[in-house]
Structures are given as structure tokens and as C-alpha cells.
Amino acid sequence: MNWLNPAAVGLSVRSGLVDVGEGARLFIRLVALVGATFGRVRLVVDQLFFLGNRSLSIITVSGLFVGFVLALQGYYTLQRYGSAEAVGLLVALSLVRELGPVVTALLFAGRAGTSLTAEIGLMKAGEQLAAMEMMAVDPVKRVLAPRFWAGVIAMPLLAAVFSAVGVLGGWIVAVPLIGIDPGSFWSQMQGGVGVWADVGNGVIKSVVFGFTVTFIALLQGYGCKPTPEGVSAATTRTVVMASLAVLALDFVLTAMMFSI
Amino acid sequence: MQKSRHDVWVGLFVMVGAAAVLFLALKAGNLLTLNFDETYQVAAKFDNIGGLKPRAAVKSAGVVVGRVESIGFDDKTYQARVMLQLEKKFAFPKDSSAKILTAGLLGEQYLGLEPGAAEKNLAAGDTITQTQSAVVLENLISQFLYSKAAEPSAPATPAAQPAAPAPKK
Numbered sequence: 001m002n003w004l005n006p007a008a009v010g011l012s013v014r015s016g017l018v019d020v021g022e023g024a025r026l027f028i029r030l031v032a033l034v035g036a037t038f039g040r041v042r043l044v045v046d047q048l049f050f051l052g053n054r055s056l057s058i059i060t061v062s063g064l065f066v067g068f069v070l071a072l073q074g075y076y077t078l079q080r081y082g083s084a085e086a087v088g089l090l091v092a093l094s095l096v097r098e099l100g101p102v103v104t105a106l107l108f109a110g111r112a113g114t115s116l117t118a119e120i121g122l123m124k125a126g127e128q129l130a131a132m133e134m135m136a137v138d139p140v141k142r143v144l145a146p147r148f149w150a151g152v153i154a155m156p157l158l159a160a161v162f163s164a165v166g167v168l169g170g171w172i173v174a175v176p177l178i179g180i181d182p183g184s185f186w187s188q189m190q191g192g193v194g195v196w197a198d199v200g201n202g203v204i205k206s207v208v209f210g211f212t213v214t215f216i217a218l219l220q221g222y223g224c225k226p227t228p229e230g231v232s233a234a235t236t237r238t239v240v241m242a243s244l245a246v247l248a249l250d251f252v253l254t255a256m257m258f259s260i
Numbered sequence: 261m262q263k264s265r266h267d268v269w270v271g272l273f274v275m276v277g278a279a280a281v282l283f284l285a286l287k288a289g290n291l292l293t294l295n296f297d298e299t300y301q302v303a304a305k306f307d308n309i310g311g312l313k314p315r316a317a318v319k320s321a322g323v324v325v326g327r328v329e330s331i332g333f334d335d336k337t338y339q340a341r342v343m344l345q346l347e348k349k350f351a352f353p354k355d356s357s358a359k360i361l362t363a364g365l366l367g368e369q370y371l372g373l374e375p376g377a378a379e380k381n382l383a384a385g386d387t388i389t390q391t392q393s394a395v396v397l398e399n400l401i402s403q404f405l406y407s408k409a410a411e412p413s414a415p416a417t418p419a420a421q422p423a424a425p426a427p428k429k
Contacts, residue, residue, distance in 0.1 A: 049266045053273045092288040157277025164280035167288055186287070191368070194315070195290045205279065 023219050026140070030215065033145040040146070047150035055158055057109055059104060063095075063162035066103060067169025069095055075178055076172075084178070085156035088185035089192040091170030096193060096202045100163035102250050105209035106232045108155055109242035115149055117238040120221030121231035129222075144218050151217070155210025156203055163202065201257045208253060209246050216242045298354050299345040300384040304358045304371075309340040310394025312360055312369045319361075320373040325350045328371060340364065344371065346382070353378040359392035369394060 037044060044162050074090040120143065123129050127140040167189075172179045193199065217238045224234030309331060318326035326346035334341045346352070355376030362369050382388070 021308050044268055048273070049270045052277075053269050057272060057277070092284075096284060096288065154273075157274060157280070160277050160280035160284060164283045167284070189288050195285050199281075199284050199288070202284075 019223075020256040026046055026144075026219060026222065027215055030145055030148045030218070031141055033141055034149065036141055037145040037149050043142075043146035044153075045149050048145050048154055051108075051116075051147070051150050051159060052154035054071070054163065055108060055111045055154070059158045059162050060165050062103065062107060063100075063165035064169040066099055067091060067095065067160075067166035067171075068173050070099075070166065071170035071173035071178075075174065075180075082182055082254070085184035086192075086234075087174050087178075087180060088170065088186050088189040089168075091174070092167050092189045092193050093198060095107060095163040095166040095170075096198050097210065098250070100166065101159045101202055101206040101209055104159040104162045105155065105213050105246040106243055108151075108158060109213045109217070109239055112151065112154070113213050113238045113242050114235050115233045116151070116214070117221040117224070118231060120144070120147075120218060121224040121226075121234050124222070124224065125226040125228070125231060127226070140222075145224060148214050148218055151214025152207070152210040155213065157208075158207040159206035160203070174205050190195065193235070201253075208249060212245050212249060213242045216245060250253065270411035278308070290304055291412070297366075298348040300348055300382075301329065302344045302346055302382055302384070302386050302388060304342045304344060304388040305334065305337065305341060305424040306358075306360065306391050306393050306397060307339055308393040309342060309370055310360055311394055312342065312371065312394065314327050316368065317370045318346065319370055320375065321379035325373065342371070344388075346373075351381040354380045354382055354386065355390065356382065356388060357392065358388045362395070 036248075042223045070091045071087055074087045075084055078086055078090065080085050120129075123139075123143065128145070132139045132142060171182075171185065174185055220234040220241070220242045224230045273338045301340075312328060312331065317324045318328060326344050329343040329345045332341045332343070333339075347400055352373060353376040355378040357374050357376065359372050359374070359405055360369055361372045376390075
């Protein structure tokens, strides 16, 4: 593209704006379809099984290992200051405030987001979406909205499971393996973790990430080129864009919530 | 048949997620200390609160009897104004004294409440007048240095010499 040509610059800006506008319109439609979607709750439940239950194993295992590593690394630093008992607090705060929502969102984008994009992209490539429109069935309402709301519900639950399993993993390393007193492990944690300030804001974060990741996956699938290359490019874009969006949003949300 | 099997697993998934939130709130966050017991508010004025923070514990005889609700500054007396929420089931005499203590050498600061001997009890809105400020390490050190410097130098030097090697062990 010749960037010195004003017409080419104008065209790229306009097409970029069209993409943003289409995305915003789809997002508003998906949010507005909340009533209609839960009117047919069976569709949401099926997607919830697919997005949530099937992601549970990877989330549990990753949470456990993140908890292990956090406890080991936290102990390594804290024992220099003679406050190794605070490792429980460190593990819980890092998980609940940051790592739980963020790592879950990244894994969710890789595990569930890609499959959403590929599924919808292939539906489009196989002209199933066009066929639904021919039969006066709205594909956004029938196909996209249940997946969207299932993703929004699944994400906070998965993030909570991740954090809880991570805390247990931290306990496994800290108490039986390192030999930290279990009483001070829990009491330091309970003294330092605020229910609304930490746990509540973590849940808000994970809900926002649920909206973000699921929406990006659906948008990429719905807007992809209906060819094998188009579907594969859209799947790649889902992972890249969702990960970047999650990390950038995480910074904004953290700055908003925890600095006040 | 396929559908109903999904329902069971989805239900299980939702329950596991809810249990995880509950676990984080109860076990990690200790929601139970956000006790729903009735409390009454008492104020206390300190010259210096050190590192006391809102939600710090108020302890009497080592037992948590309330929480610090908020900390403000009184620009009439130039003192810190600490609002305490004490649990209603615990009554304290009106002349109880409050002091700011530290859990461990570097631990969190909390507020210690020592009961007085008055016959009337503290009621909501009362102010604790007998307070003891937090120990500020810098003030202690400077006091120590000034008292050392104020001592006559002649007896100080022989005393300092045997004392000097002591920290090296």
C-alpha cells in the first residue's frame, strides 16, 4: 500500500472504522439478546458444557502448578526477610488479584476461544449461516448469542476454580513440603485478603475478561473469510487479539480498582 | 438422553465454580471476620498512629473485639482521629485506654484496648481520651542518640569501650 497516496490512507482508515463499527454493533446485539438467549436455556447449557466443563481439566492442572511455583518462589524471597509464613498471603493475593483472572483468560482464549472461532468460521465457510438466514433463522441469535453468554458465565467460574486450586497448590508446597506452620499460613492469608477489595475485584476482572475473550472469538469467526486460509487466519487472530486485549485490559482494570 | 447427561455435568461445573468462590471468600478472604454482629462506634485520638490502617484489628487481652473503621485527621488539635467499630457484646469502661501495638517486630500494627476502672461503659459516639501513640523507630533512635550525647563525655568513653565489641558477636 502506498502510504503517500491520500486515497489509500483514507480507504484503510475507513475500512478500519467499518470493522470497529461492525464489531460494536455485534457486541450490542449480543448483549441485547440476553433475554432471548436465556429464554432457550438449553442452548446455553450445551455450550456451557462445551466451553466450561471441557476447559476444567486444563484450568485445574494449570492452577495447581501455578500455585506450586508461586509458593516456591514466594518462599525463596520471603525467607530472606524471615517472614516465610507470609507465603500464604503472597500466593492468595497474587492468584486472586492477578494471576487467576489473567491466566484463566489466556488459557480460555487458547482452549475455548479458538474452537469457537473455528466452529463459526467453518459454519460460515460451509454456508450453514447463510442457509439459516435463508430459513429466516437469525444466526446471531441462534448460534452466536448462546456461545457468547456461555463464555461469559464460564469464565468467572473457571477463574475462581483456578484461584482456589492454586491456593491449595500453594498450601501443598508450603505446609507439607517446606514445613511452614499451617496456622500462620492461613491466618496471614485471612488477615491480608479482603473479600470485596481482592476477591470481589478479581471476580469483576474475570467477568470482563469473559466478555472480551468470548466476543473476540465470535467476532473473528463471524467476520472471517469463508475459506480454509481465512478460518485459520481468524483462529490465529483470536489468540493474538484476545491475549493482547486481556493483558491491556488487565492493566487498565488494575489501575482503576486497586489504585483508588 | 444426551441432553440430560450434559445437564448433570454443567450443574456440577457451576457448583464447583460457586464452591471455589465460596472457598476464596471464606478460607482465603475470611469473610467471617466481616462479622454481621452489631457494633458500636467509638472514636480515639492519637498524636501519631504510625502505620495503622483501616480494617486493622482492635484487640483487648489479645482477643479481637473490633476493627478500625476509618482514620482521619483533626485539624483543630492536629491529631489523628481513629474511628473504631467495637462489637456490641463487649462493653468497656469509659476510661479504657487505647494504644497502638505491633504484632511481632515488623508485623502489622493493631490497636490494643486496655479496660479502665470506671463504672460507666463506653457508648456509641464516645471518645477514648487516654491513648498512647505508635512507637516510631526514628524517634526512638534520635531520643537514644540525644540522651547519649547529653551524657558527660568522661564517663561515657570507658563505658563505650567494653560495650563496643558486643554487637560483633
